[in-house]
Amino acid sequence: MRNKVAIVGAGMTPFGEHFDRGLEQLAADAYRTALAGVDKGIDPADIEAGFFANVMGSLGGNEIPSGATLANAIGLPGLPVSRIENGCPSGSDSIRIGAMAVASGVHDVVVVVGAEKLRERPTKESLLESGRMGHPILSYANTAATIFAPQAARHMHEYGTTREQLAMVAVKAWDNAALNPNAQRQQSITVDDVLNSPMVCSPFTVLDSCPQSDGAAAVVLCRADIAHRFTDSPVYIAGVGLATEGLYYHEKTRMTGWDCTRLASARAYEMAGITARDLDAVELHDCFTGTEIMTYEDLGLCAEGAGGKLVESGDTTLHGRIPVNPSGGLLAKGHPVGATGVAQVVELFGQLREQAGARQVSLRHGKALQHNVGGYSVGISVVTVLSRD
Amino acid sequence: MVAAGSYTPSFSVRRGRRRVLVANGDEDAVTLAIEAAQDCLTRYEGPVDELHLAFARPELVNGPQAEIVREAAGLDASVTVSVSAGDSLAGLAALAAAMNAVQAGRVRSVLLVAAESGDGERVSAGAVAVLVAGSDAPALRPGAQRSAGDVVYGNWTDGDGVRHIGDGRYLDRYVADHAKAALAALDGPPPAAVTGVAAAAVAAACGSDRSAVLPDRGVAGPLLAVLAAGSAATGSAATVVATTASRAVALSIEVDAGARPLLPALPGPVPELPEPIEVRSSPPLSLPGGSPFFRRSARELLRLEGARCDGCGHVVFPPSQRPVCPSCHGYGFTPAPLSRTGRVYTSIVNRFLPTGFGDQMILVLAELDDGSRYWAPTSGMGPDEVEIGAGVELRIRRFTGDGGAPVYAMKFVPPRTARETESRDVA
Numbered sequence: 025m026r027n028k029v030a031i032v033g034a035g036m037t038p039f040g041e042h043f044d045r046g047l048e049q050l051a052a053d054a055y056r057t058a059l060a061g062v063d064k065g066i067d068p069a070d071i072e073a074g075f076f077a078n079v080m081g082s083l084g085g086n087e088i089p090s091g092a093t094l095a096n097a098i099g100l101p102g103l104p105v106s107r108i109e110n111g112c113p114s115g116s117d118s119i120r121i122g123a124m125a126v127a128s129g130v131h132d133v134v135v136v137v138g139a140e141k142l143r144e145r146p147t148k149e150s151l152l153e154s155g156r157m158g159h160p161i162l163s164y165a166n167t168a169a170t171i172f173a174p175q176a177a178r179h180m181h182e183y184g185t186t187r188e189q190l191a192m193v194a195v196k197a198w199d200n201a202a203l204n205p206n207a208q209r210q211q212s213i214t215v216d217d218v219l220n221s222p223m224v225c226s227p228f229t230v231l232d233s234c235p236q237s238d239g240a241a242a243v244v245l246c247r248a249d250i251a252h253r254f255t256d257s258p259v260y261i262a263g264v265g266l267a268t269e270g271l272y273y274h275e276k277t278r279m280t281g282w283d284c285t286r287l288a289s290a291r292a293y294e295m296a297g298i299t300a301r302d303l304d305a306v307e308l309h310d311c312f313t314g315t316e317i318m319t320y321e322d323l324g325l326c327a328e329g330a331g332g333k334l335v336e337s338g339d340t341t342l343h344g345r346i347p348v349n350p351s352g353g354l355l356a357k358g359h360p361v362g363a364t365g366v367a368q369v370v371e372l373f374g375q376l377r378e379q380a381g382a383r384q385v386s387l388r389h390g391k392a393l394q395h396n397v398g399g400y401s402v403g404i405s406v407v408t409v410l411s412r413d
Numbered sequence: 414m415v416a417a418g419s420y421t422p423s424f425s426v427r428r429g430r431r432r433v434l435v436a437n438g439d440e441d442a443v444t445l446a447i448e449a450a451q452d453c454l455t456r457y458e459g460p461v462d463e464l465h466l467a468f469a470r471p472e473l474v475n476g477p478q479a480e481i482v483r484e485a486a487g488l489d490a491s492v493t494v495s496v497s498a499g500d501s502l503a504g505l506a507a508l509a510a511a512m513n514a515v516q517a518g519r520v521r522s523v524l525l526v527a528a529e530s531g532d533g534e535r536v537s538a539g540a541v542a543v544l545v546a547g548s549d550a551p552a553l554r555p556g557a558q559r560s561a562g563d564v565v566y567g568n569w570t571d572g573d574g575v576r577h578i579g580d581g582r583y584l585d586r587y588v589a590d591h592a593k594a595a596l597a598a599l600d601g602p603p604p605a606a607v608t609g610v611a612a613a614a615v616a617a618a619c620g621s622d623r624s625a626v627l628p629d630r631g632v633a634g635p636l637l638a639v640l641a642a643g644s645a646a647t648g649s650a651a652t653v654v655a656t657t658a659s660r661a662v663a664l665s666i667e668v669d670a671g672a673r674p675l676l677p678a679l680p681g682p683v684p685e686l687p688e689p690i691e692v693r694s695s696p697p698l699s700l701p702g703g704s705p706f707f708r709r710s711a712r713e714l715l716r717l718e719g720a721r722c723d724g725c726g727h728v729v730f731p732p733s734q735r736p737v738c739p740s741c742h743g744y745g746f747t748p749a750p751l752s753r754t755g756r757v758y759t760s761i762v763n764r765f766l767p768t769g770f771g772d773q774m775i776l777v778l779a780e781l782d783d784g785s786r787y788w789a790p791t792s793g794m795g796p797d798e799v800e801i802g803a804g805v806e807l808r809i810r811r812f813t814g815d816g817g818a819p820v821y822a823m824k825f826v827p828p829r830t831a832r833e834t835e836s837r838d839v840a
Contacts, residue, residue, distance in 0.1 A: 152696070155770060160698035160706070161714055161822040162731065164790060164812060165770050170763050174778055174788075178759035181801045225763040226796075270739075273778045274730060274786035279759050 025295060027127040028248030030258035031410070033062035034373040036241035036366070039358030040208040041143045045238070047082035048097035051139035054240035054363070055098045058135070058370075062244060063255040071244075072131040074098070074105035077118035077138035078362040084144035085153060094137055112309060112398025113266070113406035114138065115241070115365025120264040120406060122245050132247050138367070139240035140360035147236065158400050162272050168311060169225035169233060171402050176227050176314030178279040182329065185317060187227055189332035191218035193313035194231050194355055196341055201352025203342075203383040206367075208237055208358035218313075232313040237358030241367035259376045262298070262391070263409035265291030271403040280329070284405035285322035285397050293324075296409035298391055300324035303346060305375050305385045307368035308395040310353040315397070320348070323395060323407070347385040350375060368394040369408065376412045387412070414555075416544040417640050417675040418453025419633075420445055423793055424686045426533060431628065434537035434683065436530060437793045439810040442468050443478045443821060445540035446528035447809045450486040453524065453542035461544070462520040464494045465511055467504035467527040469632040476818055482526065485715040485809050485821070500657045501609060501632045502560075503527070505664070508543065508636065509558060515547040522546035529631030536631040543636055543675075555639065555664050559598035561591040562660030584658065585614035592654050592661035593618050599663045601652035605645055606638035609656035619654060635662070642666055644674040696770045702818030709733055714822040717753060717807060719785065720746035728785060753807040754828060755781035760799040777825045779805050792824040804828040 035057025037050050045053070059066055076094035081087040091105030110117045115138035122136040142150065155165045179185050195215055201207035218231040244254070251258040267287030270276045277283055293299055300323060308323065310316035317331035325346055326334040334340060340348035351357045351371040354364060372392040374380045390412030397405040422436040422445070436445065446466055454461075464483050479494040497503040497510075504527030511523035523545045531538030588611040596604065596619050603620035608627040616626045627638055635655035642651040648670035654663045700706050712718055713731045720732035724743035729735035730751065737744060760777045775791040777799050791799060792810045799805070810824040 151766070155766070156697060156699045158699060159731075159734075160700050160820065161710075161812060162788065164698070165696065165763070165766065165774055165776075167763065167765070169765065170761060170776060173761040173763075174759045174776070177761055178801070181759070222764075223762075224765040225761050272730075273788040279778065 025123065025127050025261060025263065027129065029123040029126045029245055029261045030248045030251035031243050031261065031369065031373050032246055032251050032254035032258050033058045033066065033244035034242070034370040035059075035061045036206055036363070036370045037239050038206045039237045039239035039360055039363070039367070042141070042238040043143065047078070047139055047141045048093065050141070050238060050240035051076075051094055051097045051137050054139065054242040055135065055137055058242035058244055063257070064253065066133075066244060066254055068098075068100060070133050071100065071103065071135050073125060073134045074100070074103050075118040075122040075125075075134065075136045076105050076107045077114040077136070077366060078107060078140060079109055079114055080140060080142065080144075080361075082141060084141065084150075098135075098137070111400060111404050112311070112361055113365055113396035113404055114362045116368065116394055116396045116406040116408055117266060117365070119243060119245070119261070119366060119369055119408060120266060123261045123264060126245050126247055132250060134245050135242060136245065136366060137240065137242040138363035138365060140362040141238045142236040142360055143238050150236070159272070163401060166401070167225070169228055172312045172315050173225045173228055174273065175279050175281065175318060176312065179281070179314065179318055179331075180227060182280055183332065185332035187219060188215055189317065189336050190227065190232055190313040191215040192335045193310060193316045194218045196335065197310060197349055197353040197355035200342060200350050200383055201356030203381070204352050204357060207352040207356055208235055209352065209356035228312050228314065234311050234354040234359040237360040239358060239360035239363045239367070241363045241370050243366060243369055243373065257377050259373050260411045260413070261408060262411040263292040263294070263296030265289060265295065265407045266405070267291065268404050271401050273401070281318040281322045282397050282402060282405060284403060285319055285395065285407070288405040288407040289323045289393070289395070292393070292407040292409045296391070296411065298409060302389045302391045303393050304387045304389055305350055305372060305392040306346060306348045306395070307351060307353070307371050307392070308348060309397045310349055310355050311359060311398070313355065316348065316353070319395060319397065323393065342383055342385060350380065350383045350385055365394065365396045365406065368396075369410065372410050376410060414543050414643075414675060415546045416453055416457040418449050418451070418456065418542040419540065419637070420448030420452060421539045421683070423683050425683050426686050426688060428534060432685065433533060433535065434531065434539055435533050435686065436538040437810075439792050439812070439824065440530075440538070441811055441819070442470065442528040442530045442540075443481055443819070444809050444811060445530065445538065446482045446526045446542075447485040449528065449540035449542040450482060450524060450526050453544055454486060457544045459522060459546060461488055461492055461522050461524045463511070463514070463523045464488060464492050465507045465523055465525045466494070466496045467507045467525070467632050468496065468498045469501055469503065469529055470498065481711070481715065481821055484711050486524075487716060488524070500660070501529075501634060502655055502657055502660060502662055504632050505558070505635045505655060505662055508545070508555065508639070511545040512555060515545050518547065525636070527633045527636045529633040531631065536629045539630050539633050541633045541636045541640070543640070555666050557599050558662060558664045559595045560660055560662040561594040561598070585611040588656050588658065588661060589614045589618035592656055592663070595661045595663035596652065596654060599652060599665050601650070601663065601665045603652070604654040604663070605642035605651040606653045607655075608634035608638040610658050611656060615654055615656055615661070639664065639666060640675050643668050647672055647674065696813065698813050698820060702813065702820045707818075707820060715809060717751045717787070717823055719749045719751050721749035722746055730785070751785050751787065752781035752783040755779040755787070755805060757799050757801050757803045757805055758786060759801060762796045775799055777805060779825065787823070789822075789824050792826050794825065794827060798827060799825075
C-alpha cells in the first residue's frame with residue numbers, strides 16, 4: 025500500500041450464542057475491547073470515521089441498517105460511518121475500505137467494527153430466508169451449503185480428495201479453537217465424529233460446516249507515521265486485494281476453487297511484495313471443510329489439486345510449516361458473518377505481536393494473510409496481507 | 414389433423430386391476446401441455462397460427478398459463494391462444510372449433526393441446542397435442558359430430574321411475590343411453606374407440622367389443638380416442654364416442670387412404686409407485702409469481718434462451734441480467750437457445766432444507782452439449798442418477814404454485830433415451 029496504514033488496536037467478543045446481548049451491545053463490546061487493546065491508550069475523540077461490517081442488521085434482517093446503527097451503538101452520533109455489506113467478505117472489505125480512507129489521507133484514525141446476530145431467528149427460518157434469496161430460479165433453494173458443496177464434489181472427483189481429508193480440516197479447526205477462549209467450539213473431535221455426523225449437503229456433514237454465530241470484532245487503524253502515539257508494536261496492512269468472478273455456477277470457469285480468491289490474493293501479494301512462501305500464518309475462510317482445502321490451492325499454499333494432501337501432511341496445523349486458522353477458523357471459532365473478516369485480522373494482529381498464548385505460531389517472516397470468500401453464489405473474495413514491519 | 418404428439422408422466426399407481434398414470438409433484442396440466450406441444454411440433458414444420466388448450470380444471474383458466482405454454486413451446490407472441498375448460502369433452506369442442514376455423518380459411522393451422530393432470534384414482538395424467546392444418550393433405554377428418562345429454566342434478570327419470578346417478582348401475586345405463594342416441598344420430602358403425610365415464614357400458618351398448626374401451630385419461634382421452642380410431646381405420650371411416658356423466662359425443666372420422674398413422678408414440682411401462690406423489694406445498698420463491706420479473710425473464714427461462722454477442726460470439730445467460738458482453742464488452746446480442754441435453758458436471762444432494770422444500774433436493778450443474786452449463790434442481794431423479802458424467806435433460810417443470818401465479822422453469826430429468834420409449838396401443 026502506497027501510504028502505510030497501521031493497526032494499533034484490536035479486540036473481539038467471544039463468538040457463539042449471545043441471546044442476552046443485542047447487535048449494538050456486541051458491537052460496543054468489541055469496540056471497547058479494541059480501544060482497551062491500544063497499548064498507549066486512545067481517546068474516542070481521536071476517531072475520525074467508522075466502517076461497519078454487517079449483513080443482517082439488529083432485527084435479523086427486517087431492516088436496512090446504516091452507519092448510524094454503529095455510530096449510536098458506540099456513543100459517537102455524528103461520526104461519519106459507512107455500513108458495508110459485501111457478503112462473507114464484509115468484515116475484511118470494511119478493513120480494506122478503512123485502510124484506503126487512511127491511505128488516501130482523508131482520515132488519520134478510523135475504527136472498523138464487524139458485528140452480526142445470526143441467532144435471532146430459529147435455524148429453519150433463517151434457512152428459508154436463505155432459500156428465498158437471489159435469483160428465484162437460478163439460485164433456487166440455495167443455502168450456504170449448496171453454494172460451496174458443488175465445488176467440493178467436483179474437487180473430490182478430479183483430484184481424488186477424500187471425505188477423510190475434508191474431516192481432517194474440521195479436526196484441526198476444533199483443536200485450535202480449544203485453545204481460544206473466544207471460540208464457539210471448546211472441545212476436540214475426531215475424523216470419525218465428522219464422518220458420522222448427520223449429512224447436510226453431500227459431501228458436507230454437520231461437522232464439515234461452520235456454526236451460526238453471534239459476535240463482533242473491531243480494529244483501530246491509523247496512519248503509520250502516527251502509530252507510535254498509540255503503540256510501539258503496530259501491525260501494518262501491507263497489501264489488500266478484492267476480486268469478483270462469474271456469479272452463477274454456469275458462469276464460473278472452474279468448479280474446483282474460486283477464481284476470485286486467486287485474483288484477490290495475487291493482488292494482495294503483489295501490493296505487499298511477497299509470495300505465499302513468506303507467510304507465517306493464514307486465517308482463511310473455512311466455512312466448510314472443503315472450502316479450506318480448495319483455498320489452500322487458490323492462495324498458492326500448495327499446487328492445484330494438492331489441498332487434500334496438504335491437510336493430511338499436518339503442515340497446516342498450529343506447529344506445521346504453514347499454520348492455517350490458528351484461531352479455530354469459521355468452523356470452530358464461529359462465523360458471525362460481518363464480524364468474521366475483522367476477527368481474522370484480530371487473530372493475526374495477536375499472532376504477529378506474539379500475544380496469541382497457547383496457540384502462538386512461530387514467526388520467521390513476520391507476515392500473515394487473511395482471506396474471505398463468499399457473497400451470493402460465491403462471487404467475491406478479499407485478501408489482506410499483514411506485516412510486522 | 415396432420416401431426417400429433419403426446420406426453421405420459423413417468424410413474425403409475427395400481428388401483429384395483431387398473432394402473433393409473435400419475436405425474437410427478439412438480440408436473441401439472443401446464444407442464445404436461447408443454448411436453449405434448451413440443452412433441453407434436455417435432456413432427457410439424459409449418460406455421461402455427463393459433464394455440465388452443467383444453468384443461469379439465471377451471472382454475473387453470475384465469476392465469477397466464479396459456480401464454481406460458483405458448484412461450485415454452487417456442488411459438489411466436491403473435492400466436493393467438495385460447496383455453497377451453499370445464500369437462501373432459503373440452504378437447505373435442507376445441508377440435509371442432511379448430512377444424513371449423515381452418516375449413517373457413519380463417520387460420521392456416523391450429524395447435525390443439527389437451528392436458529390432464531389426473532386424480533391418482535381413476536383418471537390417468539397425460540397430454541395429447543394435435544396439429545390441425547388446412548394443407549391439401551389432411552390425414553384425419555372428423556366428420557359429423559352429434560352429442561346427447563340432459564341437465565342432471567343427481568336424479569333423472571326413466572321408464573321405471575326416478576333414478577339416482579350416484580348408483581353406479583344407473584349411471585352406466587344413463588350414460589350408455591345418451592351414447593346410443595348420439596351414435597344413432599350419426600348413423601355410424603359401432604365405435605372403434607370409447608372413452609370417458611362408463612366407457613365399458615357404453616361400448617357394450619353401442620355394439621363395440623372391449624378392445625375399443627380406453628382407460629380414462631380425462632380431458633386428454635377424447636383426442637387420444639380420435640387418434641386411436643383413426644390409426645386403426647386408414648382409408649375408411651370410424652366412429653368415436655366420448656362421455657361425461659351427463660353428456661355423450663359421437664364423431665365420425667374419415668381417414669385418407671395411404672395417410673401416415675397419427676397415433677403418437679407413448680412411453681413403455683413406467684415404474685409403479687405405492688401411492689401417488691404427494692404434491693408438497695411448494696416453498697415461496699424470492700419473488701411472487703405475479704412479479705414483473707417473471708414477465709421480463711419468461712422467454713429466457715421457459716425457452717432456455719441465452720444471447721450470443723454480435724461482436725465475438727460469446728453466449729451469456731440470463732440475457733436480462735447480462736446486458737454487456739464480458740468477453741469483448743459489446744452491447745449487441747442475438748437470441749441463442751442453449752442445448753437441453755448434457756452430462757452432470759457436479760451435483761449435490763441437500764438434506765438440510767428450508768421448511769417446505771421437502772426431505773432432500775438434488776441440484777445439478779451440467780455441461781450441455783453446446784458447451785454451456787446450467788444449474789438446476791432435478792425432477793423425478795434419485796441421487797444415484799446424478800453422478801458426475803450421467804446424462805441429463807432439461808424440461809419445464811413447476812417451481813412453485815403457492816400464493817399466486819405458478820412459476821415454471823427448467824429442471825433436470827433423466828435423458829429421453831433412458832425413458833424407455835416404444836410405440837404401443839393407447840389402451
